[in-house]
Amino acid sequence: MKKKIIIFILLVSVIILTCHILDPNLNFYSGKYTCQNSTNQTLVLKSNNLFVLHTTLGKTENSITGKYTISNNHINLLFNDKNLSAMAFNLSSGQVYGSVIIFSNPNNSSYIKFKKS
Numbered sequence: 842m843k844k845k846i847i848i849f850i851l852l853v854s855v856i857i858l859t860c861h862i863l864d865p866n867l868n869f870y871s872g873k874y875t876c877q878n879s880t881n882q883t884l885v886l887k888s889n890n891l892f893v894l895h896t897t898l899g900k901t902e903n904s905i906t907g908k909y910t911i912s913n914n915h916i917n918l919l920f921n922d923k924n925l926s927a928m929a930f931n932l933s934s935g936q937v938y939g940s941v942i943i944f945s946n947p948n949n950s951s952y953i954k955f956k957k958s
Contacts, residue, residue, distance in 0.1 A: 868886075868888040868890075870886055870911055870916075870937065871886045871887055871888040872885075872886060872957050872958075873885050873957070873958050874886065874942055874955035874956060874957050874958065875955065875956055875958045876953060876954070876955055877954040877955065877956050878952075878953050878954055881896060881897040881898060882894065882895065882896050882897075882953075882955075883895040884942070884955050886909060890908055890909055890910065891906065891907070891908055891909070892906065892907055892908070892909045892918060893905070893906050894906075894907075894918075894932070905920060905921075905922060906920075906921050906922075907919050907920040907921045907922075908921075911937060914936060914937045914938070915934065915935075915936060915937070916934065916935050916936070916937050916942060917933065917934050918932055918933055918934070920933075932944045932953065935953075940956060940957035941954060941955065941956050941957070942954070942955045943955075
């Protein structure tokens with residue numbers, strides 16, 4: 842029984858190591874996040890630390906791009922367009938909880954919640 846457990850652990854270790862060697866820049870946070878507060882916002886985090894925020898209003902879709910950093914489960918968004926003061930203030934920093942990102946506004950205690958889809 843011990844032999845099977847050791848073989849299983851070694852096999853899993855080899856698989857994880859192989860995945861890391863094949864893609865050393867693997868980013869577990871990258872992916873598409875859908876807004877839970879409204880259905881018209883989608884946040885796409887790319888593996889090269891760039892993001893795209895899609896906002897749909899009626900038939901119009903706006904895309905906002907920028908860079909993001911994640912450290913100690915804290916995310917910071919740096920927008921490319923500086924004219925987005927209201928949105929940039931609300932979405933500039935937040936917390937990562939597994940597959941959920943929550944951006945909160947400390948002034949009025951509101952929050953925007955994105956879930957990985």
